[in-house]
Amino acid sequence: MKNDRLMKQIRFIIEIDRLKKVFRRNIVIGTIRNENDAEHSWHLTIMAMLLSEYSADRNIDILKVIRMVTVHDLVEIDAGDTFCYDDKANEDKAEREEKAANRLFAILPEDQSEEIFSLWREFEEGETPEAKFASCLDRLQPLLLNYSTEGYTWQSPEVTSEKVLNRNRFLEKNAPELWEYAKEIIEDSINKGFLRR
């Protein structure tokens, strides 16, 4: 094949198949099998399609949110999933992920490499309305899965209801209706014994 550009794109598409082997802390509903990053990213895409009306900024660019959630976890192919309540592992997370981004995205043709890098960077910096909304979804999705699996992830000793509330409080400003709902299911989870008070 002489199409050098296409060959780079295909190499990348095959390389990132590995995202299906990066496992998260939560499980798939009705199983005892950990969810992986590819499944999680797909779930965020459909949530972006359905819930964008709740973004505090009503003029967000949905295509950008979707592109962002689709690539936001790719760096974990090298860096691994870092549990959000594990303070120690979070210390060198940024450095590990930066290194991963440099290796992975360089597989692509230069223009697309820059495009994906900049989407990932924007998500990480969390300053634009699209990055903020993508981040809301990235918090709400595991909350829904934990609520639907009797708080599977929340059984880890480092997790408390205060930490879960604080992590999701990000929704208060950026997706107020989703925050109201999040508070309700966190409270209900405490009442049902899924989450320690």
Add this chain to the structure above:
Amino acid sequence: MKNDRLMKQIRFIIEIDRLKKVFRRNIVIGTIRNENDAEHSWHLTIMAMLLSEYSADRNIDILKVIRMVTVHDLVEIDAGDTFCYDDKANEDKAEREEKAANRLFAILPEDQSEEIFSLWREFEEGETPEAKFASCLDRLQPLLLNYSTEGYTWQSPEVTSEKVLNRNRFLEKNAPELWEYAKEIIEDSINKGFLRR
């Protein structure tokens, strides 16, 4: 929670977690574990982001292609995955999937139910440039995975290189550069013994 609209959306988002348990014939590269529909759909989304320049129609709406591939397999939650080379199973596929669409999409608020139904219908009918390109990706992705796993799916007795070529010939008109590449890797697969001639 009094927000009836949000409750319907959340119910749907939780219901479709089941897509992660619908397994396809091919495996994830480097494993002996079947890929599931959620992973497959995520992979198509990122392929849509990266490969749209190869669509025969250069003016396709990428957001629509992405929304289409994100929802295209949801009906398999009820209808199951139908192996494309299994002629018998394909006889009642349309009927099974229509029934699934009616049940599943009705969980959503009416406007979104109609929106997802119409995206799914457009994909199935395959007549618009977006549906055609989405369908190209839906064929190319398992081809890439099979090529990368020594033709795992192709070991089934009903598969021949002629059938694989015919299925992918859809790319010829709709994504000519991708068809050139597909032909090459099919030929290479035959030479390597991954696929019977």
